[in-house]
Amino acid sequence: xxxxxxxxxxxxxxxxxxxxxxxxxxxxxxxxxxxxxxxxxxxxxxxxxxxxxxxxxxxxxxxxxxxxxxxxxxxxxxxxxxxxxxxxxxxxxxxxxxxxxxxxxxxxxxxxxxxxxxxxxxxxxxxxxxxxxxxxxxxxxxxxxxxxxxxxxxxxxxxxxxxxxxxxxxxxxxxxxxxxxxxxxxxxxxxxxxxxxxxxxxxxxxxxxxxxxxxxxxxxxxxxxxxxxxxxxxxxxxxxxxxxxxxxxxxxxxxxxxxxxxxxxxxxxxxxxxxxxxxxxxxxxxxxxxxxxxxxxxxxxxxxxxxxxxxxxxxxxxxxxxxxxxxxxxxxxxxxxxxxxxxxxxxxxxxxxxxxxxxxxxxxxxxxxxxxxxxxxxxxxxxxxxxxxxxxxxxxxxxxxxxxxxxxxxxxxxxxxxxxxxxxxxxxxxxxxxxxxxxxxxxxxxxxxxxxxxxxxxxxxxxxxxxxxxxxxxxxxxxxxxxxxxxxxxxxxxxxxx
Amino acid sequence: xxxxxxxxxxxxxxxxxxxxxxxxxxxxxxxxxxxxxxxxxxxxxxxxxxxxxxxxxxxxxxxxxxxxxxxxxxxxxxxxxxxxxxxxxxxxxxxxxxxxxxxxxxxxxxxxxxxxxxxxxxxxxxxxxxxxxxxxxxxxxxxxxxxxxxxxxxxxxxxxxxxxxxxxxxxxxxxxxxxxxxxxxxxxxxxxxxxxxxxxxxxxxxx
Numbered sequence: 001x002x003x004x005x006x007x008x009x010x011x012x013x014x015x016x017x018x019x020x021x022x023x024x025x026x027x028x029x030x031x032x033x034x035x036x037x038x039x040x041x042x043x044x045x046x047x048x049x050x051x052x053x054x055x056x057x058x059x060x061x062x063x064x065x066x067x068x069x070x071x072x073x074x075x076x077x078x079x080x081x082x083x084x085x086x087x088x089x090x091x092x093x094x095x096x097x098x099x100x101x102x103x104x105x106x107x108x109x110x111x112x113x114x115x116x117x118x119x120x121x122x123x124x125x126x127x128x129x130x131x132x133x134x135x136x137x138x139x140x141x142x143x144x145x146x147x148x149x150x151x152x153x154x155x156x157x158x159x160x161x162x163x164x165x166x167x168x169x170x171x172x173x174x175x176x177x178x179x180x181x182x183x184x185x186x187x188x189x190x191x192x193x194x195x196x197x198x199x200x201x202x203x204x205x206x207x208x209x210x211x212x213x214x215x216x217x218x219x220x221x222x223x224x225x226x227x228x229x230x231x232x233x234x235x236x237x238x239x240x241x242x243x244x245x246x247x248x249x250x251x252x253x254x255x256x257x258x259x260x261x262x263x264x265x266x267x268x269x270x271x272x273x274x275x276x277x278x279x280x281x282x283x284x285x286x287x288x289x290x291x292x293x294x295x296x297x298x299x300x301x302x303x304x305x306x307x308x309x310x311x312x313x314x315x316x317x318x319x320x321x322x323x324x325x326x327x328x329x330x331x332x333x334x335x336x337x338x339x340x341x342x343x344x345x346x347x348x349x350x351x352x353x354x355x356x357x358x359x360x361x362x363x364x365x366x367x368x369x370x371x372x373x374x375x376x377x378x379x380x381x382x383x384x385x386x387x388x389x390x391x392x393x394x395x396x397x398x399x400x401x402x403x404x405x406x407x408x409x410x411x412x413x414x415x416x417x418x419x420x421x422x423x424x425x426x427x428x429x430x431x432x433x434x435x436x437x438x439x440x441x442x443x444x445x446x447x448x449x450x451x452x453x454x455x456x457x458x459x460x461x462x463x464x465x466x467x468x469x470x471x472x473x474x475x476x477x478x479x480x481x482x483x484x485x486x487x488x489x490x491x492x493x494x495x496x497x498x
Numbered sequence: 499x500x501x502x503x504x505x506x507x508x509x510x511x512x513x514x515x516x517x518x519x520x521x522x523x524x525x526x527x528x529x530x531x532x533x534x535x536x537x538x539x540x541x542x543x544x545x546x547x548x549x550x551x552x553x554x555x556x557x558x559x560x561x562x563x564x565x566x567x568x569x570x571x572x573x574x575x576x577x578x579x580x581x582x583x584x585x586x587x588x589x590x591x592x593x594x595x596x597x598x599x600x601x602x603x604x605x606x607x608x609x610x611x612x613x614x615x616x617x618x619x620x621x622x623x624x625x626x627x628x629x630x631x632x633x634x635x636x637x638x639x640x641x642x643x644x645x646x647x648x649x650x651x652x653x654x655x656x657x658x659x660x661x662x663x664x665x666x667x668x669x670x671x672x673x674x675x676x677x678x679x680x681x682x683x684x685x686x687x688x689x690x691x692x693x694x695x696x697x698x699x700x701x702x703x704x705x
Contacts, residue, residue, distance in 0.1 A: 057641065058607075058639060059639065061631070061632070061638070061639045061640060061641055061642070062632065062642075066641060066642075068642055068644055069644040069645055070645075071561070071645040074561065074562075074641050074643075075562065075565075075641050076560075076561040076562025076563065076565060076641065077560075077561070077562060079562060079565055080562060080565070138560030138561070139560070140559055140560055140562075141559070142555075142556075142558070142559025142560075142564065142599055142601060144564075144604075179502070184505060187505075187509075188509045191506075191509055191510065192509070192513055195510075195513065195517070196513075196517075199517065199521060200521070203521060203525055208598065209524075209525050209528075210524075210525065210528040210529045210531070210595065211528070211594040211595060211596070211597040211598060211599070211600040212524070212528040212531065212591035212592075212593075212594040212595060212600060213524035213525045213527075213528040213529075214599070214600045215600055215602040216520055216521070216524040217520070217521045217524065217525065219520075220516065220517070220520035220521045221521075224513070224516070228513065261508065261512075264508065264509055264512040264513065265512045265515075267513070267516075268512075268513050268515070268516025268517060268520070269516045269519075269520065271520075272520060274604045275570075275602060275604070276572075276576065277570070277572030277573060277576040277577060277579075277588070278570050278572075278602055279570055279588075279589045279590045279591045279593060279594060279602075280524070280591060281591075284519070284520060284524075287519065288520075346576070350576060350577050353577070353604070354568060354604060354605055354606035355605075355606070358604065358605075359605075425577075425578065425582075425606060426577070426578050427578065428578050428581035428582045428583075432608070432609050432635070433635045433636065433637035433638060434637065436607070436637045436638065436639050437637045440639075443639075
């Protein structure tokens with residue numbers, strides 16, 4: 001070991017030569033990365049539609065918008081279509097696009113063969129479209145988060161193999177020098193996802209796993225999907241963008257390393273905490289609970305590291321929308337991690353298991369944490385890729401506030417409603433119908449919250465479409481930062497150019 | 499071995515541990531489950547599912563029933579499932595050995611269905627709930643699964659499995675509502691949901 005394993009990211013790309021270097025890298029990956037980012041926005045819109053449909057059906061089962069008699073618009077199909085579009089369409093496309101961009105940036109190499117990733121994007125989108133149509137027509141596998149039938153899963157896997165090889169090639173061709181923790185997270189995420197997605201599909205959908213093993217494999221997969229695919233992508237992004245945005249190296253590399261390895265160790269074990277009391281050997285459940293409680297360690301390591309890196313720089317939040325999204329996302333990660341540990345202990349799970357509390361927790365992770373960080377990354381990356389600026393600070397601002405208020409309201413409704421539901425279920429004197437009545441108002445609030453989030457997503461999509469379609473010349477500083485009148489006069493050039 | 503090789507090995511090895519324990523192990527171990535044999539009577543338990551139940555499981559999946567209904571009973575000290583009369587004992591891996599598809603479920607917006615076929619033994623009851631849940635439980639938020647039924651003109655004698663519907667749900671005179679093949683399979687599946695036999699590893703809790 002001759003050099004430190006990870007070092008500070010290049011926050012001071014001082015010379016003009018290095019800057020032009022970075023933009024030549026950006027130009028080389030522009031098309032494939034933009035295709036993935038745009039696919040993400042497209043599927044986010046599809047997901048939003050089904051999200052609004054499902055969340056408005058759940059409290060008023062007789063309303064006209066339940067479309068009585070129309071199977072493919074019913075809750076049991078709209079809900080999985082929403083989740084799958086959200087995770088594989090939005091989150092995964094965005095994650096691939098941002099992850100590849102980060103690897104190219106940090107490896108400081110331009111991309112040579114853009115054709116393969118473009119092919120991968122086309123294949124991936126085909127897979128999702130096939131999967132969504134299959135679920136709508138009732139050809140689901142019945143395994144949560146793996147609803148897409150084997151043929152769609154196979155298409156998706158093919159696409160991901162190309163993506164994974166693409167990522168590895170970029171990493172291998174990187175310029176010699178120390179690697180940064182973001183590269184670890186992103187690379188780990190790509191390796192883990194190809195493993196979890198292929199083995200889960202092979203075990204469950206290509207071969208027939210013995211009945212009692214199916215839920216175990218299914219929840220091993222879901223836990224890994226959240227903790228070892230989405231989480232490392234978002235953390236890798238935040239580890240790159242936070243130091244960039246506040247112009248400081250990350251506070252502690254040791255802490256970053258510790259966070260990475262403890263996540264790698266624990267991430268695969270957390271899913272089965274959703275099945276406490278289920279028909280499994282006791283050690284499987286106990287090990288999962290222990291892992292989920294220990295997840296406090298990587299969560300706190302990341303939280304402390306981000307906090308200490310940004311210490312004293314929080315006033316930047318006032319004018320830097322990218323930082324705002326990232327900071328809210330990072331805070332949501334801490335909350336998500338701590339809540340996850342809490343609701344996985346046996347005592348609390350007795351109440352919260354099977355209730356909307358777990359739905360709220362999942363949304364805190366998917367939207368509050370992952371999506372917020374990725375939104376921030378979009379706002380940072382897209383202008384650099386296109387060498388354009390965001391046209392519409394209003395859309396960005398409303399995207400942010402609708403998202404924050406929406407996720408807050410959603411969390412409130414699902415957590416409080418879920419707790420009432422949990423205490424109701426716990427008391428055998430209270431009938432199931434009475435429990436439904438008790439949580440009715442909260443399901444309505446939940447619907448309003450989802451509406452806010454859908455509006456936020458639409459604002460995001462419009463901003464994205466505008467920057468794609470309308471060419472506005474770059475000014476010296478990017479529009480995101482200039483959008484606010486409070487922007488300080490002197491802004492370090494590396495924030496805007498690199 | 500340089501540190502990057504270490505990174506790759508570490509990434510695979512650490513994740514591999516969870517894969518071995520939570521995916522590979524149950525896949526192999528649960529394939530070897532055997533029926534239990536009662537010492538006194540020689541009765542085997544559990545027994546396989548009747549013919550159309552497996553097709554019904556497909557309908558159960560296709561319509562997303564498992565997003566709101568669970569199918570397992572927790573032990574007495576882990577929740578109120580037994581007090582709610584969702585089962586007399588907890589369920590264990592062996593209970594599911596004949597189910598080709600297992601839907602444990604993680605939400606209980608609806609009732610647990612582990613023993614649905616024990617609580618209700620009449621296919622009429624299930625048909626009426628699926629056709630209009632509010633007719634049976636006014637507060638229910640369950641969707642109505644109308645596409646599992648069809649309205650047809652009565653030819654001679656009314657069909658044996660015609661659904662008895664009242665009020666606004668009743669079909670026009672001279673017509674009847676019958677479950678489609680899918681609907682019938684789903685009802686068979688629900689009727690097959692009963693884990694009432696004793697198993698040595700899951701005794702009924704005593705006070």
